[in-house]
Amino acid sequence: MRIVRAVGAGIVGLGLLAGCALEHPPIAPGRPSASSTVAAPLPSVPATSASPVAEETTASAPGSTPPVPKEKPRAVNCAKEKCVALTFDDGPGPYTRALLTRLADATAPATFFVVGERVAAYPGVAKAIATAGHEIDVHTWDHRDLTTLTRAQIDHQLRASVRVIRRDAGVDPRYLRPSYGAMNAKVHAAARHAGLALALWSVDTLDWRTHNVRRTVAVAVRQATRGSIILLHDIHATSVRAVRPIIDRLRTKGFTFVTVSTLLGKTKPGTKYFHG
Numbered sequence: 001m002r003i004v005r006a007v008g009a010g011i012v013g014l015g016l017l018a019g020c021a022l023e024h025p026p027i028a029p030g031r032p033s034a035s036s037t038v039a040a041p042l043p044s045v046p047a048t049s050a051s052p053v054a055e056e057t058t059a060s061a062p063g064s065t066p067p068v069p070k071e072k073p074r075a076v077n078c079a080k081e082k083c084v085a086l087t088f089d090d091g092p093g094p095y096t097r098a099l100l101t102r103l104a105d106a107t108a109p110a111t112f113f114v115v116g117e118r119v120a121a122y123p124g125v126a127k128a129i130a131t132a133g134h135e136i137d138v139h140t141w142d143h144r145d146l147t148t149l150t151r152a153q154i155d156h157q158l159r160a161s162v163r164v165i166r167r168d169a170g171v172d173p174r175y176l177r178p179s180y181g182a183m184n185a186k187v188h189a190a191a192r193h194a195g196l197a198l199a200l201w202s203v204d205t206l207d208w209r210t211h212n213v214r215r216t217v218a219v220a221v222r223q224a225t226r227g228s229i230i231l232l233h234d235i236h237a238t239s240v241r242a243v244r245p246i247i248d249r250l251r252t253k254g255f256t257f258v259t260v261s262t263l264l265g266k267t268k269p270g271t272k273y274f275h276g
C-alpha cells in the first residue's frame with residue numbers, strides 16, 4: 001500500500017530544516033554572469049573507487065549530445081517496489097553534465113531542484129536534464145530564504161523560476177523545494193498559488209558540509225528506507241562522485257530509483273511532502 005505522508009516524522013513544525021547550503025557566489029538576476037561558470041577548486045577527497053569528475057563548463061554545452069539512459073525507463077509501481085528518489089539541489093553547476101553521464105550509465109532517473117538564475121547561467125544544461133528523462137523542479141530564483149521575503153517577492157521568485165525552466169527545459173515544474181527547507185504560511189500560500197507542491201527530503205547526506213565521497217555514500221546507504229527522498233547537491237564534485245556507489249549499493253539492497261513525482265504520486269499544491 002502506498003503511504004504518502006504530508007509531514008515528516010521528527011521535523012513537524014520546524015520552519016527551517018537547513019540541510020542545504022549554496023556555496024557558490026550569488027549571481028545577479030538578468031544576464032548570466034561569466035564568473036558563475038567558473039568552478040571552485042576540487043576539494044581533496046579520500047581514496048575511493050569512484051572515478052574523478054570532469055569539470056564541465058558552458059563552453060562544452062553547444063552542440064554536445066545530452067547523455068541519455070541506455071535503456072528506456074520502465075514504468076515503476078512504488079506500491080509494489082522499494083522506491084527511493086535521488087534529488088540534487090542548487091545546480092546547474094560545473095559538474096551537472098558529468099552527473100548526467102553517470103546517471104545515464106546507471107540508467108537511474110533523478111530529480112533536480114534548480115536555482116533559476118543558474119539555469120540562465122548554464123544554457124543548455126536544463127534541457128539536457130529534461131532530455132535525459134530526469135525531472136526538473138524549483139529551488140527558488142537565487143537561493144534566498146523565502147521566509148524573509150514579502151509575499152510579492154516570493155511570488156516573483158517562483159514565477160521567474162517556473163518561467164526559466166519552461167523556457168530552457170520545455171517542461172512544467174510540479175514541486176518547490178524552498179532553500180534551506182525554510183517555510184512559513186506565506187511560502188505555502190505562494191506555492192499553492194503557483195500550483196507547486198512542496199517537496200522536502202527525508203535523508204540529508206550532508207554532502208554540502210563534509211565534501212567527502214565515502215561519508216556521503218555511507219549516510220545515503222545507511223539511512224535510505226522505502227520511500228526516502230535523498231538530498232544531494234550537484235554543485236560539489238564529491239557529491240557527483242558519490243552517486244554511482246550510492247546507486248549500486250542501494251540496488252543491491254533492493255531499491256528502485258524513481259523521480260520525486262513517481263515516488264509521491266498525486267500531490268496537492270501548497271502541501272509539503274518529506275517522503276513517499
Ligand SMILES: [Zn+2]
Nearest residue numbers: 020021089090
Ligand atoms: Zn539549496
